[in-house]
Amino acid sequence: MLMKTQKVAVVGASGYSGEELVRLLLSHPHVELAAVTSRQYAGQSLAQVFPKFAHHPRARGLHFSEPKHELLAKQAEVVFLALPHGVAAEFAKPLLDAGCRVIDLSADFRLKNAGTYREFYGHEHPAPDLLAQSVYGMPEIRRAEIAKAALVASPGCYPTSILLPLYPLLKAGLVHQNGIIADSLSGVSGAGRKPELDYLFVECNESVRPYGVPRHRHISEIEQELAAAAERPVTIQFTPHLIPVNRGILTTLYLDPAKEFQGGRLKEFEQKVASCFQAAYGQEPFIRLLNDKNLPDTKNVVGTNVLELAWRLDPRTERLLLFSAEDNLVKGASGQAIQSLNLMCGWPETAGLL
Amino acid sequence: MLMKTQKVAVVGASGYSGEELVRLLLSHPHVELAAVTSRQYAGQSLAQVFPKFAHHPRARGLHFSEPKHELLAKQAEVVFLALPHGVAAEFAKPLLDAGCRVIDLSADFRLKNAGTYREFYGHEHPAPDLLAQSVYGMPEIRRAEIAKAALVASPGCYPTSILLPLYPLLKAGLVHQNGIIADSLSGVSGAGRKPELDYLFVECNESVRPYGVPRHRHISEIEQELAAAAERPVTIQFTPHLIPVNRGILTTLYLDPAKEFQGGRLKEFEQKVASCFQAAYGQEPFIRLLNDKNLPDTKNVVGTNVLELAWRLDPRTERLLLFSAEDNLVKGASGQAIQSLNLMCGWPETAGLL
């Protein structure tokens, strides 16, 4: 089958997520990378800013341009926005009006409720009328909706590592919707490519620290999606930590079995958890269920679009533990966004990602 | 006041904890480091094995010897055992019989119950008759007992990072004794100085992974001590993770307020927690209560005997979070053991540790 090539642009291509998008799109079999923009580097070639792309045949001639939506709408059929929240929304509207499809990697279109956005992001939503049409771009959960969407809100890195393990269990009613704890460890690229003292090598190396507790912004989209799975409100505890690796998120989740399994039915619960994961993800190309003794390790997924997932029932505490590992820049950002692109364009979902 | 110098020996001085003991004892104002033993390096000078000690005036002439209790008993008044569990107990008995005081850094004398030891360590306790007289060497909790002890069982690294934050709250009945979760991140030195594939640089660098779940051996001593604080059985959830730093443990604890505070009295609870920590640790030389916006960071404690401690009440989940940071080899091992030494010898508790 001959696939139609699509022209694609990346707005905000000089941050870590943008750079990773460029890396993946340069090797994508059905994509022509038509434009990359960056206020800071406008006029410079892609290879000057990122020498590692200099050798890619398709990088030749690519230069960073100023981000202008009129021009982008002429250059590309699909536009990725790798911009800070607040700014992304300003680009989305005119691009959609001009007929582009938009995949936004910021938080601007992830929340369905503009009030929740204001509460967690501290300013009014810049384009609340678009919230209804945006689709939360988690392919394993919303494949069909993504395929038809004009505006995809690609999930955050922490939410991906938390939602994928939790979603099927909550949907199946196997675990209690209350009392969920998500303890996450993230590499420093999650903080972005910004010259701030806190993220200097010397400040991060040989350092481990929690931050953003108890109310990190990502809680808002996590609870929205978990509520959709559980069909009732869900409140979670989320604690992010910064650790000295470039990439990778490791999340440990603590859950209580649903009431019906508490007491004597833990064996049955354990089997149902295994079956539930197998049914939900056994055939998923980017979720690796660790059915054996292994536990997730970020080094097994860094550079890939795979999320590793393992679970353990603790008979002493009667609690279920889930563990996930992902590359925060790939499955947690750019890779997942390309999964959505593939769905939107009718290409194999794994195109450019294996 | 003129302090009497004590002759001290370190058995098993070539592991990471032993090395750190030697580092601290070489600079201790009241200690004469009389002997260091190592099966592997017997005959070599301290400076040959650890070049960094070569420049210390008091390291001159020190050679590793074979560990022989008859000789040690003649050389030293206090003996530190930095040996694997099982082996430590074999040395403790004859040394105690010969009149030495013993500070054991292994797990051999931490548990009061030989059955629990068998359950968690997989073999019979080698000297169960000594369990009754050993004192769990956590100075902030058992200062008086340690001062009089002949046999001190110095706590494990994870337990220290978990017990110090929890102990006063459980003792004061401020938090629920059930449902406690301890999520810990440890540097690689915690795995010891053993040539194993899993701890090679390439296997640990750019890697984050949980391990030893759900039943790490340290749970046994943690629950024993927490039960002593709560005056009732306590079952905890404990998840250790390995992260690519040399040293440091960061522990995040999740707790429920005691029943009486649930519902409308969270403000009061928060104040009582702050007061409780202030009363328990406000004057402690090695516990730093972070009363401001700061959260613990291992880089602030590495190389010191200080444990950083912070707490946050989450109004959304009505849960209390505690955070602690320590150097696993100092406050989590050798530094804490020297605190016990200071107490046993009647020296200032901070001698050699500031």
Next chain:
Amino acid sequence: MLMKTQKVAVVGASGYSGEELVRLLLSHPHVELAAVTSRQYAGQSLAQVFPKFAHHPRARGLHFSEPKHELLAKQAEVVFLALPHGVAAEFAKPLLDAGCRVIDLSADFRLKNAGTYREFYGHEHPAPDLLAQSVYGMPEIRRAEIAKAALVASPGCYPTSILLPLYPLLKAGLVHQNGIIADSLSGVSGAGRKPELDYLFVECNESVRPYGVPRHRHISEIEQELAAAAERPVTIQFTPHLIPVNRGILTTLYLDPAKEFQGGRLKEFEQKVASCFQAAYGQEPFIRLLNDKNLPDTKNVVGTNVLELAWRLDPRTERLLLFSAEDNLVKGASGQAIQSLNLMCGWPETAGLL
């Protein structure tokens, strides 16, 4: 053009070079990975030993087998040997006799002189009769010979980083063949996947150290190849250092201009150096000449088969400095070996490597 697929085996696939070979071959468009062997892991699946390969469609069903040349000769047309020196030669002979083509990543067939081998490797060469037919597999230098070879000796990691910058300058007679200094910095994967104390995370992290001076084994192949370029004997100074990164070699080279340029003709010399590199490597797909202000950085080449190369003339010392950066496991080992495979099979040289 339809390319014929070749069946390929990797002997010794559980070391770091072997693992990287497997990673690259699994994605190679013209290769069928027919067998992977490992004494240590025989019987286990590829995915059990390296979870990161579990998701690759072509990894399914692959199991490590015991390395047996009779079987290998039936399974594969081309065999990669990723074995320790001395052992590799034992496999090469029967495989060649059975009609396989062999690409050896060890040092066994790199030296033309069995006496030099004995001198540098400390034992008799196990198959000296094969030395005459082996080809030193540096594609940029010996493309035509490699294409026809039955036995390719793929270069060492340090030699690649040193030879590629030096070769064209010596061949053109632009620099003095005496007094060359190569100062190299290598990531820890260069030491192999062996459980040794020196390569533990804690021993390498926050450590920088020279080793193997003044007579590292790689000097033998470096001098052999430089002599071929200069058409006279060359003696070099080579100092390797171990630095705490997983991958990457950065080499700094110090050279004197040829006598004719010393004194007043440095400007001309500088231009000739630039022209020489442009002529030699301007069209090479895997050598990136940095003509601008940039200097090589290992992070720009890690994971790729590219070697970055820059040069600076120091007018104060009248010395030429060359800088190269490569991934020691790709361009310095497995990637370069696959370049040879591509040449041997008549495929595009970049197949599976971009």
Next chain:
Amino acid sequence: MLMKTQKVAVVGASGYSGEELVRLLLSHPHVELAAVTSRQYAGQSLAQVFPKFAHHPRARGLHFSEPKHELLAKQAEVVFLALPHGVAAEFAKPLLDAGCRVIDLSADFRLKNAGTYREFYGHEHPAPDLLAQSVYGMPEIRRAEIAKAALVASPGCYPTSILLPLYPLLKAGLVHQNGIIADSLSGVSGAGRKPELDYLFVECNESVRPYGVPRHRHISEIEQELAAAAERPVTIQFTPHLIPVNRGILTTLYLDPAKEFQGGRLKEFEQKVASCFQAAYGQEPFIRLLNDKNLPDTKNVVGTNVLELAWRLDPRTERLLLFSAEDNLVKGASGQAIQSLNLMCGWPETAGLL
């Protein structure tokens, strides 16, 4: 002997060198740390900015103040300047006029020649009249001068690692003064505590790169001091590299034996080198001569004021290699400055440094 305590101030105490000065001075037995200044943090307590000092008894009450020389002159008898070059000179003059003794850690008073300063630092020297009285503060070389100095220019980190190995050999005429190459590897703290993109964790971790070639500013002071040793002009080649460790400099030096030893007298040369180092440094408290098989390793010196030094004669190239390792912030900056303080105040040279 009762030592008189001196009041000491640190100007620019919030950079990495300043922080390290504070760490060492807080534990110095004869120093009262009377003032610490920082434009950025003026008004904040030392413990707020550097939580790790919060537990030091002598840190209590210390607050950062605005740097004002009138006030400093009243508060302190000795003032350390840990400021950028250019700025330091502005403080030195009024402080000296007010009778303070000044130890400057910047480059402002290291060069005797204001023209060389202009050439290497790109601006006119701000206080050229002070150059004649300043003493280059390398205690092992200029002990007596430092003791009497009012203004000490403490050496740079790279120069320390290069000068200490070279000085005695050049002074003794054992090595050729031409053709010296210094290849240095530095941890990231050497770049200072500045929020710049190049020094972000993600940009430095898993990266190795040369920089500042071929004319790094430190060359000027290195050549000045080497010329003093050799009693003739010396031109060196110096290549710094950035490597992903917090602290530590490893320098490899390449030298030619003096003419008289070339040809057949290498054995004699080797013995003279060993004797020369033994005579020069055998009794030095902060230089560790590695006479055995060991080579320097930064992890053996980090956190200490010790410089490790080893040498190898390469019989193949007839070249002498020297290797040194130091902590760039201690022996390469703050520790060495305190050595000077000790000399200036008549205290034991090791006070506060062992």
